[in-house]
Amino acid sequence: MSLPFVDLGLDQIAIAFGFVVVTIGMSWLFGFGLERQFTVASIRVFIQLLVLGYVLKYIFALESHWALLFLVECMVLLAAVEAARRQEERSTGLVISLLISLNVAVTLVLLFLFGGVFQGDPLHLPHYFIPLAGMVIGNAANGAALAVHRLAADIRSHRGEIEAALALGASPQRAIQPYVRATVRTALIPSINTMMLTGLVQIPGIMGGMLMAGGAPMAAARYQMVIMYMLPCGVMGACLLTAFLFSRSYFSNREQLREM
Amino acid sequence: MLEDVCSRRVGREVLRGVSLDLRNEEVVSILGPSGAGKSSLLRLLNGLDEPSQGHISYQGQDVSSIPIRDLRREVGMVFQLPYLFDGSVRENILFGPTIWRRSVDAEGLLKKVGLPVDLIDRPAHQLSVGQQKRVSMARSLAVEPHVLLLDEPTANLDATAAGRILDLILSLRDELGVALLMVSHVIHDTEILGGMAAVLHEGRLVEFGPAERVLKEPSSEITRRFLDGDLDSREEE
Numbered sequence: 069m070s071l072p073f074v075d076l077g078l079d080q081i082a083i084a085f086g087f088v089v090v091t092i093g094m095s096w097l098f099g100f101g102l103e104r105q106f107t108v109a110s111i112r113v114f115i116q117l118l119v120l121g122y123v124l125k126y127i128f129a130l131e132s133h134w135a136l137l138f139l140v141e142c143m144v145l146l147a148a149v150e151a152a153r154r155q156e157e158r159s160t161g162l163v164i165s166l167l168i169s170l171n172v173a174v175t176l177v178l179l180f181l182f183g184g185v186f187q188g189d190p191l192h193l194p195h196y197f198i199p200l201a202g203m204v205i206g207n208a209a210n211g212a213a214l215a216v217h218r219l220a221a222d223i224r225s226h227r228g229e230i231e232a233a234l235a236l237g238a239s240p241q242r243a244i245q246p247y248v249r250a251t252v253r254t255a256l257i258p259s260i261n262t263m264m265l266t267g268l269v270q271i272p273g274i275m276g277g278m279l280m281a282g283g284a285p286m287a288a289a290r291y292q293m294v295i296m297y298m299l300p301c302g303v304m305g306a307c308l309l310t311a312f313l314f315s316r317s318y319f320s321n322r323e324q325l326r327e328m
Numbered sequence: 329m330l331e332d333v334c335s336r337r338v339g340r341e342v343l344r345g346v347s348l349d350l351r352n353e354e355v356v357s358i359l360g361p362s363g364a365g366k367s368s369l370l371r372l373l374n375g376l377d378e379p380s381q382g383h384i385s386y387q388g389q390d391v392s393s394i395p396i397r398d399l400r401r402e403v404g405m406v407f408q409l410p411y412l413f414d415g416s417v418r419e420n421i422l423f424g425p426t427i428w429r430r431s432v433d434a435e436g437l438l439k440k441v442g443l444p445v446d447l448i449d450r451p452a453h454q455l456s457v458g459q460q461k462r463v464s465m466a467r468s469l470a471v472e473p474h475v476l477l478l479d480e481p482t483a484n485l486d487a488t489a490a491g492r493i494l495d496l497i498l499s500l501r502d503e504l505g506v507a508l509l510m511v512s513h514v515i516h517d518t519e520i521l522g523g524m525a526a527v528l529h530e531g532r533l534v535e536f537g538p539a540e541r542v543l544k545e546p547s548s549e550i551t552r553r554f555l556d557g558d559l560d561s562r563e564e565e
Contacts, residue, residue, distance in 0.1 A: 228409055228411040229411045229413060231376055231407070231411070232407055232411035232412075232413075232464070233413070233423070234376065234400065235374050235400055235404065235405040235407075235468075236400065236401070236404070236423060236424040236427065236467065236468065236471055237397040237398075237400045237401040237424060237427055237428060238397075238423075238424075238427050239427075242427065246413070246414060320378070322378060322392075323375075323396050323397070324375070324376055324377060324378060325376075327337065327338055
């Protein structure tokens with residue numbers, strides 16, 4: 069049985085904007101004070117997704133590896149800057165650490181995905197390549213941001229233990245190893261929780277999208293499995309690499325923990 | 329050996345032109361009120377901080393030319409707080425030897441620092457403060473340093489526990505032949521330990537000589553005031 073795909077026009081988007089009006093109305097009525105923020109956020113959703121739609125249409129039409137890579141690199145850059153912006157201590161070093169980690173994570177995951185799972189050239193599958201890259205980058209950036217936040221806090225609060233390890237001749241990496249472990253664990257817990265509950269409470273993103281686009285439920289479920297297996301790998305890789313690179317900025321060339 | 333050493337921590341000058349010849353000394357106490365720069369001096373010797381000026385040499389070699397991990401292994405440090413790692417007493421003691429790929433008798437070391445062997449597999453954080461200090465000493469001794477820096481080893485201990493720690497330090501000197509450099513603001517510790525004594529005040533060395541002479545006939549007015557308990561303590565280092 070083939071189910072219909074409902075294409076939406078701008079008039080239908082305008083009707084959907086009724087949800088925004090109702091939400092803003094409730095905020096005003098109950099004094100939540102979220103009217104302005106919600107208005108801005110709703111307008112941003114409209115503009116950002118419209119621009120994304122046009123960009124993807126253009127990139128798909130270009131049929132160029134470079135265009136695909138350029139778009140992915142833009143996504144990585146935006147994700148790294150956003151992840152760094154969420155930290156208390158921001159630095160160029162942090163942005164560079166995030167850029168390297170996200171690039172490595174997304175490259176390795178996509179290589180495995182397109183080389184092993186899809187066994188196809190991303191050029192012929194841009195409609196898979198871009199959304200999947202976006203998912204890996206978004207999740208890895210969230211994980212890395214959480215990792216940096218936790219690691220910075222741990223290094224500050226365990227200065228004594230870290231210096232005690234250094235004083236015994238440990239390398240900086242060995243001295244902060246317990247905190248890197250705790251950090252990666254913390255960053256991975258949301259992914260594991262999501263995996264545990266997937267399909268039980270709500271239909272997950274890509275499966276829902278495929279069903280709405282008229283895809284077969286079993287095919288959609290298989291795609292969702294691939295996504296669920298892929299994402300934690302990207303998150304863990306990005307967290308580990310970010311923690312490794314970022315923690316170097318805490319130590320001098322003579323392996324002394326800098327003052328914070 | 330320190331030559332005209334200065335050090336800054338958290339934007340404050342904590343050591344100002346300290347020169348000290350510690351060659352051939354087996355036991356040295358660094359005395360002075362809180363904030364005098366005593367702990368900062370130990371941190372420089374273990375390589376946890378870098379001097380902002382001056383030179384430090386170890387066995388005739390400028391420490392900046394010694395690989396930092398080798399220096400830290402040679403010149404071990406026991407901190408004022410034990411800072412034990414998560415895990416058992418055994419894991420704490422074996423931390424250093426694992427890094428240096430050496431085998432060590434963890435039980436033997438535990439006995440050496442005066443703790444019963446049945447504590448070896450207990451979580452280190454469950455021990456009393458005095459026991460934790462002993463474990464931190466065993467942990468430092470496990471990498472077989474030639475010099476051991478002790479930062480206020482008797483701080484936060486009652487008189488009995490402090491006495492036991494001092495006995496232990498003396499036995500380390502006699503049995504293991506480790507040179508000891510102890511920071512303290514407790515004059516009694518230096519009386520027991522003997523050897524040489526240096527007095528620091530506001531980051532400057534004000535006196536250095538045999539401990540007995542420094543304590544009984546100080547040549548500096550500042551030392552005299554410190555011994556009389558007359559010196560204001562600055563903020564904790």
